[in-house]
Amino acid sequence: MSPSLFEARDIRTAVIGPWDVTLPARTTTVMSGPSGSGKTLLLRCLADLDPHAGSLTLRGADSLDVDGPTWRSRVGFLPSECAWWGDRVGDHFPDHDAAFVTALGFDDDVLSWTVDRLSSGERQRLGLARLLAIGPRVLLLDEPTANLDAGHATSVEQLVKGYVSEDERAALWVSHDPAQWQRVGDRHYEIDADGLVEVGA
Amino acid sequence: MNQTIAITPVDLSLTAVLVVILAGCSWLLRLGIGWQLLIAATRMVVQLLLVGLVLTWVFGIATLWLVMAWGIAMVAIAGYEIYARQSQRLGRRGYAIGSGAMALSSGVVAILMLVVVVQPDPPWSPQYAIPLLGMLLGNTMNGVAIGMERLTTSMRKQKPVIEARLLLGHSFDQAVMQLRREAMNAGLIPTINGMAIAGLVSLPGMMTGQILAGADPMTAVLYQILIWLGIAGGTGFGALAAVVWTTASLSDDRDRLRLDRLHAKAAE
Numbered sequence: 001m002s003p004s005l006f007e008a009r010d011i012r013t014a015v016i017g018p019w020d021v022t023l024p025a026r027t028t029t030v031m032s033g034p035s036g037s038g039k040t041l042l043l044r045c046l047a048d049l050d051p052h053a054g055s056l057t058l059r060g061a062d063s064l065d066v067d068g069p070t071w072r073s074r075v076g077f078l079p080s081e082c083a084w085w086g087d088r089v090g091d092h093f094p095d096h097d098a099a100f101v102t103a104l105g106f107d108d109d110v111l112s113w114t115v116d117r118l119s120s121g122e123r124q125r126l127g128l129a130r131l132l133a134i135g136p137r138v139l140l141l142d143e144p145t146a147n148l149d150a151g152h153a154t155s156v157e158q159l160v161k162g163y164v165s166e167d168e169r170a171a172l173w174v175s176h177d178p179a180q181w182q183r184v185g186d187r188h189y190e191i192d193a194d195g196l197v198e199v200g201a
Numbered sequence: 202m203n204q205t206i207a208i209t210p211v212d213l214s215l216t217a218v219l220v221v222i223l224a225g226c227s228w229l230l231r232l233g234i235g236w237q238l239l240i241a242a243t244r245m246v247v248q249l250l251l252v253g254l255v256l257t258w259v260f261g262i263a264t265l266w267l268v269m270a271w272g273i274a275m276v277a278i279a280g281y282e283i284y285a286r287q288s289q290r291l292g293r294r295g296y297a298i299g300s301g302a303m304a305l306s307s308g309v310v311a312i313l314m315l316v317v318v319v320q321p322d323p324p325w326s327p328q329y330a331i332p333l334l335g336m337l338l339g340n341t342m343n344g345v346a347i348g349m350e351r352l353t354t355s356m357r358k359q360k361p362v363i364e365a366r367l368l369l370g371h372s373f374d375q376a377v378m379q380l381r382r383e384a385m386n387a388g389l390i391p392t393i394n395g396m397a398i399a400g401l402v403s404l405p406g407m408m409t410g411q412i413l414a415g416a417d418p419m420t421a422v423l424y425q426i427l428i429w430l431g432i433a434g435g436t437g438f439g440a441l442a443a444v445v446w447t448t449a450s451l452s453d454d455r456d457r458l459r460l461d462r463l464h465a466k467a468a469e
Binding site: 047048049050051067068069070071072073076077078079081082083084085092130131134 | 361362364365366367368369370371372373379453454455456457458459
């Protein structure tokens, strides 16, 4: 069997795990579980943002073969709240690349907007666009539609599905919404008392 | 040169009456600052008299090892003072950073001034070495303490922003660049302001002391310029070292933000 695009083995910290996560290419895996079960902490470990035990591989190559920033630009984590450091939206996009911004229903000129006029929903959508602009192979999405109305949620779902199917890419999508699991999930992980298990496997 | 007018115990007692009257007023108006004032003034008198006695002894012996031991003790105390003022603690590493930054900046600047600039004979003459090092430490200490405090508190406050940049593939240095710049700025502003008003608003303490002790004003001015430049260099390099080392201590080989190494000072 060929290795999956992304594999995490025995991931654990003082608080979570040990858990295994496998993401095959061109698939979206949804993840659910009660709040406080460690979903966000797991995503932080997978992006190598928190110290952890266990191994991470992308296309067979170990995370320790590259430096932290390179790993994180390939395994992109979108936190549930996106922070902004520059004054204008465009300051956060490499080369002011607007491709994904328009796909999410914004005009090009959103890049010249000041960050402080953004609503929480706009922050969330632009946070996704800013992550996609650096072209990660794996997306780790922490409730990316939590602050969005149905219409914008649909455009985010379609954009991610399209992005993942385009190339050797995969997504892990944390969601509490059963209807969304149906729409976007090719596979489903659940965190419960027994740990991290694949539903229906 | 003029003869220095000797200060008698009577002169000091007259001045001390000021502080006692102030404490009395505080007590009458219930301002609650009287005891603190009296204790601080007493401490100051005792500390300075003791230092005077010890310095007289050190000046008499004036060996290199004694002057070095004195210098190391001063650096260690300054390092502890810096550590004690931090609201966010890095543990033993934090103390090492503070003391290391002081030794590197004030120590190197003091040695440079003694060996290359002032050139007393021998270079470790305690009359020159000890006051020079003390003056440098006293001033650079503030720059280092303020720079470190600013950096650690802003890193804790700005955690989401730093992590947002790390998650977009930025290096740790890129992610904290702005915070580091602000911390350096905060550490250096008092020195920059001090130089800007030097001689206009106030005569610096060292110059005042020299003039009162009978030195010619121009000699006092030249020494004061020397001291200011040394302080500027010392504060700058001290704050720089502290900021760079603190940044490095709060990251690891994977360019993560490691706030778990930072502990809030226990409430007193």
